[in-house]
Amino acid sequence: MSDRAAAVLSALAERLPGDCVITDPDLMESYRVDRAMFCAAGTPLAVVLPRETAQVSAVLEVASEHAVPVVPQGARSGLSGAANAIEGCLVVGLERMAEVRHIDVANRYVVTQPGVMNAELSRAVEAEGLFYPPDPSSWEFCSIGGNLSTNSGGLCCVKYGVTTDYVLGLEVVLASGEVLRTGRRTVKGVAGYDLTKLFVGSEGTLGIITEATLSLRPAAQRPETLAATFDDAERAAEGVSAVVGCGIVPSLLEFMDRTSVQAVNDAFKLGFDPEVGAVVIAQSDAGGSHGREEVDHIAKVLADSGATQVVVADDPAEGELLLKARREVLTAFERLGTTLIDDVCVPRDALGALVKGIDAIAAEHDLVIGVVGHAGDGNFHPTVVFDGQDEDESRRAKQAFDDVMTLGLDLGGTITGEHGVGVLKRDLLAREVGDLGMRVHRDIKHALDPHDILNPGKVF
Amino acid sequence: MSDRAAAVLSALAERLPGDCVITDPDLMESYRVDRAMFCAAGTPLAVVLPRETAQVSAVLEVASEHAVPVVPQGARSGLSGAANAIEGCLVVGLERMAEVRHIDVANRYVVTQPGVMNAELSRAVEAEGLFYPPDPSSWEFCSIGGNLSTNSGGLCCVKYGVTTDYVLGLEVVLASGEVLRTGRRTVKGVAGYDLTKLFVGSEGTLGIITEATLSLRPAAQRPETLAATFDDAERAAEGVSAVVGCGIVPSLLEFMDRTSVQAVNDAFKLGFDPEVGAVVIAQSDAGGSHGREEVDHIAKVLADSGATQVVVADDPAEGELLLKARREVLTAFERLGTTLIDDVCVPRDALGALVKGIDAIAAEHDLVIGVVGHAGDGNFHPTVVFDGQDEDESRRAKQAFDDVMTLGLDLGGTITGEHGVGVLKRDLLAREVGDLGMRVHRDIKHALDPHDILNPGKVF
Known part of the structure; x- marks a missing residue:
């Protein structure tokens, strides 16, 4: 061990309770990587699991003093390697800061620590008659801190938007160890720069989020669900465009291509006709008769667009069954081999062209690539x-x-609609934001983290 | 004229068409101030009215070279002095960059220049069956560029959010004159930092916005309207809280206190009982029978909360009549004297305490202060x-x-819910964001505008 490493561990031992600092290689192993593929990961000098903000501050003070890189980690469910350890770094895992602190029903917000799982938070506020919309597919095993760091989306974004739309304020520990409070607890506020939304989606490169105030909506109504089959993706894409243009904003609008439908059909015996070329699933949560009217209208729009069959669920259980195909597609692919999940967002009317292009790429490389995703947002997850x-x-x-x-x-x-850049797409970012955009990124990073200790080498 | 001033004017003359640069003191006079009170304003060295982005770049290159302050201006409808001229500055007015460039119906976005008035943009997209929600009361005479710079709100924010929620991407000229593109044209996107939302609300201190891509919603449905009277503000505040908690998100939820009701009643003979202590106005734009159901439900909630009278409009014309009281309150106050409009946002359940506190402040200073505002957001405009x-x-x-x-x-x-900090509230900002918050503001400003030429002395 180098002198510096020893000095860092000694400083941590001085500043933190012994059980907050892990250096056992076996125990550290599981903290090395998130769920991304093709992303390098180093071995941490130590994994620190703080219980409170002051301890996060202490780690960052030590890291700043000794110029050691720090990698913040949520639940390591990310798909871009943003949470992968860097050789010799301090991993700061937020799993012990996992308390839903306060649900303010009258003002519809929740104050939460970052280690709370998305599903836990959702259930906690649901018990108070409230609704936290962002719902990544990984909601049972992804943390709110991770959601904030990557600005997560999900299935109901098409109607309710993404994580950043719900963040009122943050507590963030800066690289220096100082604790910054951004934002507010009111619905609106324009006092100064929107620092809150700058930290959201910054993938742990600007600070470590230790608390968040999130706005909530009234409880969601029971959704009405439909599924429509099409002969091919082009026809389904026309159907999606027709729904987008029909004046109704569905609470879910998902797409599966032929490859995905077949995979899930084979794996789970869902009984789809083998000729089915694409499936579109939609929901309305407008509630009561209005929800049913909306779904019936969407059904008609899809039928008029050439759907071969449209099924409207009679009850929530049947609705869940229709959604099952979509929810299980990744599991179905995993039975067929290793999966590499992509995350691309295109203009909503480019779905047909996207699927066609991906079919060509699959043929060229002699690979199976299934396309599923949030059609209402143009956000797809082509899976190799x-x-x-x-x-x-x-x-x-x-x-x-x-x-x-x-x-x-x-x-x-864009190269990423909701999974983030991390390590996986770092070399692609410049192609999207350009040289000047990269310089502005670096300038802002330098302003907040002058010694580049926070997740260096991630994002850019 | 100083040598530097002469050199700047000469450089501008070299780089820009003659009719883009105004130096006549009489013509410059109207460009000195926005609509704020109690805010100092200097005399510009010149007012530049560019027609295209390249000309904005040229001005900033000249300004950078000669270290001259630049004040970006929209329609000067702001209420915080952010657009006030600084002594010896270059005012850059965006009024000639006023084209709605492209409305993409299929993907529901509009690309617009900053000089377009909010109402013009709203009408242009409405003609295509689409809806741009942010609707400041000044919508007929405030520009989109100004809306972006202050992150404007409006009446329908309670359901649809504020300006930043609709900004997909920006073209921004930086202090150096370089042209940065931020964001995207897709619904979702998390590639890199959210620079877009950093520029939104930065009041011209980080760059000059020369183009914006704004997301749109399907056309709004015909609103249903109700107005309810209460004996006092406390009772009305309870009614507002009950509506916020009732599970319906109205598309408008406004409040007027006794002073405001009386002023507008006296000025426009609206026939309110002189005993009325507060008025709450609500709308639903859910459409058709569903909208009517929502408004009927809200009416019942308000009646149960102690409203003395609840009137549901039979048709849009009657609805507009009910809203007239709210829309005309500033005009009514202006008949009574000089008006100083404040803009404070509090937790939604603090309305009662706010009105009570303001009554005490009015009594202490022996002044009339009326309280009106967007009760559903907790955002009020106490007007002295x-x-x-x-x-x-x-x-x-x-x-x-x-x-x-x-x-x-x-x-x-917060000290400002939608009007911004500008000059008027500059000295209050530190009280809200703290010393560290101020340092982070300065660091980010310095990263993007190292020579502090963009609207220096505004915001902080």
């Missing part, structure tokens, strides 16, 4: 299925992944 | 009415204004 033990196939999978990004950018889209 | 010719009364008005800010902060609120 390959043999992870086969070196050549792995190389082709990575190449196909990059080709999908290029296709997304060419269609006027 | 005084004799602007009377020095002592003016001093008391300013003091009362400051006392209202302190009251708002004490109630857990």
Whole structure:
């Protein structure tokens, strides 16, 4: 161990309770990586699991003094490597700061620590008759802190927006160890720069979020659900565009291509006709007869767009069954091989072109790529299925992944709709934001973290 | 004229068409101030009215080279002095960059220049069956650029949020004259820092916005309207809280206190009972029978909370009549004297305490202060009415204004919900964001504008 490393560990031992600092290599192993593929990860000098903000401050003071990199971690459910350890770093895991602090029913907000799981928070506020919309598919095993760091989306974004739309204020520990409070607890506020939304989505490169005040909505109504089948993706894409243009904002509007439908059909015997070329699933949570009217209207729009079959669920259980195909698609792909999940967002009317382009990429690289996603937002998760033990196939999978990004950018889209840049897409960011955009990123990073200790080498 | 001033004018003459640069003192006079009171304003060296982004770049290159302050201006409808000229500055007025560039119906966004008036933009997208929600009361005479710079709100924020919620991407000219593109044209996107929302609300201190891509919603439905009277503000505040808690999100939820009702009643003979102590106005734009159901439900909630009378409009014309009281209250106050409009946002359940506190402040300073505002957001505009010719009364008005800010902060609120900081509240900002918050503001400002030429001395 180097002198510096020893000095850092000694400083941590002085500042923190012994059980907050892990240096056992076996115990540290699981803190090395998130769920991303193809992303390098180092071995941490130590994993620190603070219980309170003052302890996070202490870690950052030590890290600043000794110029050691710090990697903030939520639940390591991320798909871009943003939470991967850096060689010799201090991992700061927020799992012990996992308390829902205060639910203010009258003012519809919740104050929470970052280690709370999305589903826990959602259930806690639901018990008070309130609703926290952002609902990543990983909601049972992703933390609010991670959601904030990547500005997570989910299924109901099409109607309710993404994480940043719900963040009223933050407590953030800066690189220096100082504790900054941003934002407010009121619904509106324009006093000074919007620092809150600058930290949201910054993937742990600007500070460590130790508390968040999140706005809430009134309880959601029981959703009405429909599923529609199409002969091909082009027809389904027209259907999606027609729904987007029909004046109703559904609370969910999902798409599955032929590959995805077949995979899930084979895995779970869902009884889809093998000829089905695409599925669109929609929900309305307008409530009562109004919800049913909305879904009936969407059903008609999809039928008019050439759907071969449209099924409207009679009750929530049947609705869940219709959604099951969408929810289980990743599991179905995982049975077929290693999966590399992409995350591209294109203009809403580019779905047809995206699927067509991805089919061509799959053929070119001789790979299976299924396309599922949040059609109402133009946000898709093309998933490459390959043999992870086969070196050549792995190389082709990575190449196909990059080709999908290029296709997304060419269609006027972005390299990431909700998963973040992390390590996985770091080299692609400049293509999206340009040289000047990169310089502005670096200037802001330098302003907040002059010694570059916070998650260095991530994002850019 | 100093050598530097002469050099700047000569450089501008070289870089810009002659009719873009105004130096005639009479013509420059109207560009000196926005609509704020009690805010110092200097005399510009020149007013520049560019027609295109390249010309904005040219001005900033010249300003950077000669270290001359630059004050960006929209329609000068602001209420905080952010657009007031600084002595010897270059005012950059965006009034000639006033084209709605492109409305993308399929993807529901509009690309617009900053000089377009909010109402113009709203009408342009409405003609395409779309809806741009942010609706400041000044919508006919405030520009989109100004809305972006102050992150404007409006009446329908309670359901639809504020300006920043609709900004997908920006073109911004930096202090250096370089042209930065932020954001995207897709619904979602998390590639890099959210620079877009950092520029929104920065009141011209970080860059000059020359183009914006704004997301749109499907056309709004015909609103249903109700008005309810109460004996006093406390009872009305309970009614507002009950509506906030009733599970329906109205598309408008406004409040007027006794002073405001009386002023508008006297001025426009609206026939309110002189005993009316407060009025709450609500709308639902859920559409058709559903909208009517929502308004009927809100009517019942308000009646149960002790409203003395609840009137539900039979048609849009009657609805507009009910809203007239709210819309005309400033005009009514202006008939009574000089008006100083405040803008404070408090937790939604603090309305009763706010009105009570303001009544006490009015009594202490022997002034009339009416309270109106966006009750559903907790965002109020206490308006001090005084004799602007009377020095002592003016001093008391300013003091009362400051006392209202302190009251708002004490109630857990913010010093500005939608008007911005500008010059008017500059000295109050540190009280809200703290010393560290101020340092972070300065660090970010310095990162983007190292020579402090963009609207220096505004906000902080």
